[in-house]
Amino acid sequence: MRQLLALVALLAPALALEATFKDVDVNGDGTPEKVAVTNLMDLAFDQKGQIVGWYVKTYKGTGIGDYTRAPNLAEGGPVVAPEGFSPEKAEFLVEDGRLLARFHGREGTLTYRIEKGRYTLRVEADFPLTLKLKAQGQPKVLLAGEKEPAPSGEGSLRYLAWQTKPKAGYALVAFAEEPFWGKLVGREGEVRLEGGKPLKLYGGQNELVRFHVEGLLALPGLFSPNIWGQLSLGLLWLMETAFRYTGSWGLAILFLTLVVRLLLWPLMHQQFKSMAEIQRLQPLIQKINEKYKDDPNKRAEATMKLYQEHKVNPAAGCLPLFIQMPILFILWKVIANYEFGQGLLWIPDLALPDPFYVLPALYVATTFLSTWLSAHGNKDLIRQSLFMNLIFIFLVLQFPAGVTLYWVLSNLIGVAQQWLINRSLKPMGA
Secondary structure, eight states, X not given: OHHHHHHHHHHSOOOOOOOEEEEEOSSSSSSOEEEEEOSSEEEEEOTTSOEEEEEEOSSTTOOOSOTTTSOBOOOSSOSEEEESOOEEEEEEEEETTEEEEEXXXXXXXEEEEEOTTOSEEEEEESSOEEEEXXXXXXXXXXXXXXXXXXXXXXXXXXXXXXXXXXXXSEEEEEEEEEEEEEEEETTEEEEXXXXXXXXXEEEEEOOHHHHHHXXXXXXXXXXXXXXXXXXXXXXXXXXXXXXXXXXOHHHHHHHHHHHHHHHHHHHHHHHHHHHHHHHHTHHHHHHHHHHTTTOHHHHHHHHHHHHHHTTOOTTTTHHHHHHHHHHHHHHHHHHHHOOOOOOBTTBSOTTSOOTTOHHHHHHHHHHHHHHHHHHTTOHHHHHHHHHHHHXXXXXXXXXXXXXXXXXXXXXXXXHHHHHHHHHHSOOTXX
16 A cells, blocks of 8 residues: 555656645644745744754655655754744745745844745844854855855854755755855854845755856855866856747757757767667678577677678767767756746646656657667567666656656657668668
8 A cells, every 4th residue: 555655646746836834743742833835845933933844855846744754954953043032923924926934023023035946045034133053964154255165163254054965965055145244163053134134045955056046156165066067057058048038948948959969969870870770780680690599709700790891880879878978967957956937838837747747758759769760670679668668757757847848859859860860871782
């Protein structure tokens, strides 16, 4: 029964969750907390105005059933704790997809503003207030005027941060448009809110694209892109430039796909041509295998001689694949971690999986069509492709629709390229 429920949860479409609040006892102390639910994260507030749980979604748009097992930025206590503030009343409001957690006390009002599609929330107080901060990860602080962060410090700050890994895992970052007063001692941080000046708190993926989306990438010492990161930023620039001209993220992804496939065209041409030529020789290879089935040395020698006679290099299809795989992986990371905030046709949000499974079905169909064109009637290869697609479909169902859209468009271009190559090859015996 448990396996069946897990399968249903996996197959269930991850629709864009309505931003809302719910009452859940997240820590098992018998007292329910007020939990802000968004596509990317859930935040648990107690009646003191503290954020006692900061849960990052493993899959966008899905709900969290067991908070004790969900990724949590908290480290044995509140992530955010107002100091010297005793709320007398709390309000939890939903306004145009934005969540507001507002706490009123004698001192004034403390407000948390949670935006849809963002890991960053705004903290505002209409009175001077000190916030205690603590999270999982290695802490660092950047003093105003400095270029490199330090493990501790006090004064005018650019940011306070906790990162579980240098370039992976999760991060909590406190920052603002202007320097603010704060300090970091050991693993505990402290910031001071001046009346009317908001503080921003980012709590989510410690990842290049997310930092770019949330405006954190310019902060020194927080994330230093390597050569692959620089390539990712270049692809991001292309996609965002296309969006500025078209106003459609779907068209922007199409433009990005066309540019990438154009750059990879020579490599893909060599790969597809090599695969097609090898498949064209399969009847002759099969005869060699039958003739020398008991002599592997002669079988290998005859096969290599066949390749030489037909000027076919069996390794030629592997090298282009190895070269293009890093680029394709980077593209996947870029699109998967971007926050589009826009849908396309039947898809409500390109950052979430296709709720009607149309794109996953198209992905399987185009992948199978590509295999059928390159297989040249090789039934074993076609069966292997069908089997792999049936396994891979469970992963594709959870892909953001923007990622799946890219793969479908890329496959369609690949199918056209493979068809052109097949037409250019001479039939056996010609």
